[in-house]
Amino acid sequence: MIKVIKVKNYDEVSDKAFEIMHDLVVSKPNAVLGLATGSSPVGLYQRMIKDHQENGTSYKDVITFNLDEYVGLEKSHPESYYLFMHRNLFDGLDVKEENIHIPSSEGDLTANCDSYNQALSQYQIDLQILGIGSNGHIGFNEPGTSFDSVTHIVDLKESTIKDNARFFDDDISKVPTKAITMGISNVMAAKQILLVASGANKANAIQATVMGVVTENVPASILQEHPNVIIIIDEAAGSSLVKEKK
Ligand code: F6R
16 A cells, blocks of 8 residues: 655655654664665655764664665775765664675676575565656666566666766766666565655656556556555655646
8 A cells, every 4th residue: 555645845755754764763773674775865864864963863773775786886986876875874874884785796696686685585674765766667676577576687778877877977878787676576575665756757657656557567556565655755756646636
């Protein structure tokens, strides 16, 4: 079941997402968190860091699993998701490095997928944070990915490469074409899922996710079949939902 919370702007999306995250970590200090990269969760992460620094909310017993990582960028590349997560979240919190899991795209990729699935199978994610691609992807599960998928290697779609070029000097030739991602069934195994989206370029994907048919062509549409999903959107990302109701 999807509960949609529509707020005014990105700041309010981040405030609301932080409330949910904070309640969880306070009530369950050893919570297992599924985390996303990209622009959408950055406001949430900033609020987590501010609250940790000002109010002492601790993440020392929290376990984290990230959704994905580019293939072809070393960990030390500024746009690797490994560094993104450290820069935007982990360096500002007291999460223990050994409790952080990010899929590795270095070395044997098949073995890395297997070991990530193995690690995920030891836990249940309490709260999975998601962004959404303009094409409806979650993690890097692009349109057409099986709903039964587990951690795997993907070829990024042209639309995703274009969307992410903004992180690579707007040069699509610098954007990796492959990634390692948690599969859709790994995401669906979470107890609760919190998807955040803002901006008009997400409006069609949000409309298809919330009101469309459940189809592998819109990976996020599977969320309709999860028992506990909250989608927080701003006015622009929710603009097609409004149009539909009129
Ligand atoms: C990131 C991820 C992606 C992004 C999505 C939206 O770990 O898995 O699904 O959440 O591409 O990206 P932004 O938030 O940059 O618009």
